[in-house]
Amino acid sequence: MYEKSFDIKRIEGKFGLRRFMMYFNLFDNDFINSIQLVKNFSYFIDGLLRDPDMGGYYESLNKNPDNSIMDLTSKVHFTNKNKIANTFFQEKYFKKIIQICKENNANLTIVSMPVHSNYKKKINPFYFNYLENLTKPNKHYKYLNFLDENTNVYHLSDANHLNKVGAIKYATLINNAVNNIIKK
Numbered sequence: 001m002y003e004k005s006f007d008i009k010r011i012e013g014k015f016g017l018r019r020f021m022m023y024f025n026l027f028d029n030d031f032i033n034s035i036q037l038v039k040n041f042s043y044f045i046d047g048l049l050r051d052p053d054m055g056g057y058y059e060s061l062n063k064n065p066d067n068s069i070m071d072l073t074s075k076v077h078f079t080n081k082n083k084i085a086n087t088f089f090q091e092k093y094f095k096k097i098i099q100i101c102k103e104n105n106a107n108l109t110i111v112s113m114p115v116h117s118n119y120k121k122k123i124n125p126f127y128f129n130y131l132e133n134l135t136k137p138n139k140h141y142k143y144l145n146f147l148d149e150n151t152n153v154y155h156l157s158d159a160n161h162l163n164k165v166g167a168i169k170y171a172t173l174i175n176n177a178v179n180n181i182i183k184k
Contacts, residue, residue, distance in 0.1 A: 019047070059164050060157035067118055073159035074122035091134060098140050108141035109178055113170065114151035119159035142181050144174060 038044075101108040112131065120128075128147070135143040155166025162170055 015043075060161065062157035062163055063154040063165075065116060065153070065156060065158045070116060070118045070122055070159045073119060077160075078123060094134060102140060107181070109144060109181060110135060110141055111144045111174060112147040113160075113162070114146040114149050114156075114166075115160045116153065116156050116158075117150065120147070144177050146170065146173070 098108060100106075112135075131147075135141075135145070137143075151166070155162055155169060157163035157166075
């Protein structure tokens with residue numbers, strides 16, 4: 001998770017609150033407290049009144065993003081290249097997901113999608129090392145790691161999103177990998 005996704009001091013966090021409000025347990029979450037909700041009441045109410053954000057896509061045909069996009073995206077997602085965000089909550093919720101899947105006999109497959117190699121260079125290696133340690137082989141889930149691929153820049157619309165061509169390619173790769181997991 002990016003550092004700023006739920007930092008309501010920033011516009012990305014405010015929109016995160018609005019988009020994902022339906023998924024929050026208001027009384028048991030580590031992302032936002034009641035004082036923050038009151039201070040950002042309009043985003044809170046908007047989040048409650050709108051339908052849950054179930055994802056979706058924007059069909060991009062952009063390709064080969066330039067370095068200015070990498071700089072902008074890394075600044076939006078990570079406050080300071082040298083500052084490490086608190087990863088405790090990410091690990092806590094990751095373990096909750098694993099537990100819920102175990103309790104419900106659900107197979108869990110975790111996927112790390114590819115990013116532009118220049119964007120990846122701008123991210124503190126701590127995050128990638130942390131992810132690698134967190135996703136070590138485990139009987140409770142399978143991990144598909146596309147972060148380490150040398151992704152064709154013509155498959156990326158920006159620093160960390162696939163374009164239509166890349167989405168088709170990686171959807172096929174993921175589908176095949178999941179089918180192989182299911183067959184085992």
